[in-house]
Amino acid sequence: MKKILISSIAATVLSTSAFAHFQMLYTDNMALPKGKTVELTQVFTHPFADEHTMDMAGVEEFYVINKGKKKDLMKSLNSITFQGNHNKAKAYESKYKARRMGDHILVLKPKPYYEKNEDAYIQQITKTIINVAGTPTDWDSELGLKAEIVPLTKPYAIWEGGSFTGIVKSEGKVVPYAEIEVEYLNRDVDTKNNKMGKDRVTAPQDSFVTMTIKANKDGEFTFAIPKAGQWGFCALGVGPDKEYKGKELSQDAVIWVEAKPMK
Amino acid sequence: MKKIVLALSFMISSMFAHSAIMSCFDNADGTITCEGGFSDGSSATGVKFKVEKDGKIIFNTKMNEYSEVTFDKPSGDYTAIFDAGEGHQVKIKGSDITE
Numbered sequence: 128m129k130k131i132l133i134s135s136i137a138a139t140v141l142s143t144s145a146f147a148h149f150q151m152l153y154t155d156n157m158a159l160p161k162g163k164t165v166e167l168t169q170v171f172t173h174p175f176a177d178e179h180t181m182d183m184a185g186v187e188e189f190y191v192i193n194k195g196k197k198k199d200l201m202k203s204l205n206s207i208t209f210q211g212n213h214n215k216a217k218a219y220e221s222k223y224k225a226r227r228m229g230d231h232i233l234v235l236k237p238k239p240y241y242e243k244n245e246d247a248y249i250q251q252i253t254k255t256i257i258n259v260a261g262t263p264t265d266w267d268s269e270l271g272l273k274a275e276i277v278p279l280t281k282p283y284a285i286w287e288g289g290s291f292t293g294i295v296k297s298e299g300k301v302v303p304y305a306e307i308e309v310e311y312l313n314r315d316v317d318t319k320n321n322k323m324g325k326d327r328v329t330a331p332q333d334s335f336v337t338m339t340i341k342a343n344k345d346g347e348f349t350f351a352i353p354k355a356g357q358w359g360f361c362a363l364g365v366g367p368d369k370e371y372k373g374k375e376l377s378q379d380a381v382i383w384v385e386a387k388p389m390k
Numbered sequence: 391m392k393k394i395v396l397a398l399s400f401m402i403s404s405m406f407a408h409s410a411i412m413s414c415f416d417n418a419d420g421t422i423t424c425e426g427g428f429s430d431g432s433s434a435t436g437v438k439f440k441v442e443k444d445g446k447i448i449f450n451t452k453m454n455e456y457s458e459v460t461f462d463k464p465s466g467d468y469t470a471i472f473d474a475g476e477g478h479q480v481k482i483k484g485s486d487i488t489e
Contacts, residue, residue: 162415194456228413228425260413262427 147173147308147337148181148242149359150251150381152235153316157283157357157385159259162226166318169235170209170218171251174312174359175336177323180211183218185238191223192232194264200233210322212314220321229264231257234272239371247375250368251361255383258283271299274366274380276307279347282384287355291384294346295362301346302365309338309350312357328354355388408432412472412480414487416463422487425458426472426480433457438473 153168169189171181189200200223209218225231233255239248252274256266258281269277279292295305315324330336342348342362352358359381366378414424426434434457441449441461448468449461468484 161413226415228411228427260411260425260427261429262411262413263429263431264427 147176147310148240148249148251149174149308149310149361150235150237150253151312151316151359152233152253152255152381152383153312153318153357154255154257155316155318157255157257157383158261158387159225159257162224162228162259164222164224164226165257167221167223167233167255168209168218168316168318168321169204169220169237171216171237171240172209172211172323173310174314174357175310175330177212177314177326180209180214180216180218180323181240181242182216183237184240186219186235187238188234188236189221190234192234192265192268192270193227194229195268207321210320212323212325218321220318225257225259228260229258229262230266231259232265232268232270233257234270236272239376241374245375247377248371249377249379250366250371251379251381252366253381253383256282269296269299272296272380273298273368274362274378276360276362276380276382278382278384280384282382285352285384285386287352287386287388289386290349290351291358291360292347292349293360293382295342295348295365295380296346297365297367297380302342302362303344303346305342305346305348305362305365307340307342307348308361308363309340310336310359310361311354312359327356352384352386355386357383357385359383410434410437410472410474410478410480412470412482414470414482416487416489417460418489420463421460422463422470422484423458423460424470424472424482425456426453426474427457428474434472434474440471440473441468442471443468 154165203221204219235253239250275296276293295302362380364377408429434453437453470482472480
């Protein structure tokens, strides 16, 4: 009996962990008053609980789009060891000169990560949109990614208590009733020392750690943002690639948004 | 005729409903680039732009097809001005323009 209980606890821990992976493409401020060089951290983690940081397997693509122009950023990536609250893992850091006015859509396509617990691969195609000076240029562009959340709300211009609306797409086609995980970045990210800060809030129950919502029949979803800070949205397994190296692949779409406090 | 008047008034009210925005940076090659725009994302192509120094206009032009202007960096204090009409002027001091 004890054994069953232990294994069921272990299964719960594993499943919680398995359902909360988030590729981060982090910068500390998505709404810049003026152009500047921003520091970016690419780490594969669990932003709410930070119970485990995963080794990134590498990067397939990393680029930015500003005013419709695409610029490759692969050479800007530096390998780092990132210190989570429970373990260290392979990650990346980079700098980007967000000098021009408008939206800078950063896109990271990591190499698929092998998740031992599920004997499957995960690839999270991730977007973070930085705005310079407040004029909108590209934020609502649909990039036709294999897995993509196209925002209907500017992801960098949300007040605390506001909401975020997006459409889940795969190669330009909507994904009806897509399953979306939502997590609050529950800590400061120390980009100088490449480490995570401590928890800011405590979840009353597991379903508040990774919140699962669903898109409607048009692939659209809205989530009210209760607290200032950064929030991640991950549409699970919406991409067309279902297999990698002979194993199952979940090709997910991630977008990060930031709500600002009214003060 | 009524239709035209209505359309015109809509365009004008629409223009005034959003704010003018400008951002400038130093190209580190002796030139400055200023980009103009509006909060609704509309183009600033053709909008007046000038540079003032000691109360005098030393450069006067219009934003190009990409809603931007590049000009030789003046020595000393100067001000870049994006002039989209009354209430829609944005001024940036040269000392605030960095790389």
